[in-house]
Amino acid sequence: MADDTFASVIPLHHVPLKKRERKATARSGTKRQRKRKTKAAAEEMEYPSSASVLPSEFLIPPEFLPANDVDPEPPVTPPPAVTSHRNRETVAPARRHLASVLLSIAALALAAVGITINGWFARSLGSSDIAGWLFLAVGVAADLVALVMPSCAAGLWQSRHRATALVGWAVWLMTFVFAVTAGIGFASTNISDVTIARASRVTPAIAGAQAALNDAMAARDRECKSGVGKFCREREAAVVERRQLLDSAVASVGQSADAQSDAAIKLVTWLSHGLLRPTMEDFAMLRLVLLALLPQIGGILLLVGRHSALKSHH
DSSP states (O other): HHHHHHHHHSSSSOOOOHHHHHHHHHHHHHHHHHHHHHHHHHHHSSSOOOHHHGGGSSSSGGGGGGGGTOOOOOOOOOOOOOOOHHHHHHHHHHHHHHHHHHHHHHHHHHHHHHHHHHHHHHHHHEEEEEEEEHHHHHHHHHHHHHHHHHHHHHHHHHHTTHHHHHHHHHHHHHHHHHHHHHHHHHHHHHHHHHHHHHHTOOOOOHHHHHHHHHHHHHHHHHHHHSOOOHHHHHHHHHHHHHHHHHHHHHHHHHHHHTHHHHHHHHHHHHHTTTSSOOOOHHHHHHHHHHHHHHOOHHHHHHHHHHHHHHHHOO
């Protein structure tokens, strides 16, 4: 029974003696370090440094200290400026190239229209089929020369073949005049045909005026059949009045047949506050000149587009 009691009192784990000594030594070392730090802090509080005790006038300014004692400030490099010069250099040729391409496309489109116009009008001048086809060939060839010659003549002039370039420009002038005359004929023929067709249409106003005139003429014939008298003269006056109404209705339809000229005249008069009052013939001539010239400037546009393309490549 005594053995059991003694066994229950004995601890299960015995710490070796060496470990106990190590722990005690470590604890004592830690306490010593803490005491040393506390003592050093107290000494610093009792005896401050000479820099803090001396007045400021006895201290050496930092600019008089040696270069090694003063820490130089690192140089501040400004960030590089962002410039879009390179982007502009790359974007400008691209835009110029696109403009030259669009200009060349417009020149070819106008040239195709001009060739068709000149060929159609030249063929209409022939009295027979053979003559018509011959005129067609002349018109197409002249328009092709007017299209290509400006670029060729400009290239010859730049390569210092001045005489050949002048001959080329003279040939271009002849073909250009021929093409313009053909364009004038084409435009005037078609515009006049359309205007006459529009002016000859019968509107309800014209139909009503014509019916009133017919009734007045029938009444006049009945009244004047037995002789000229008071009522016959009244019927004659009624016929004249109805005829004037019919003429005014036809004239109004004729004016509306060329609505573009009428609107342009009104616009110019309104913009100039009545100072300019062009007539229908004035605007008709201006329109005719523009319709004849525009299809023939394809060669000039092609020259400008080619020059712009060469400049963008350089």
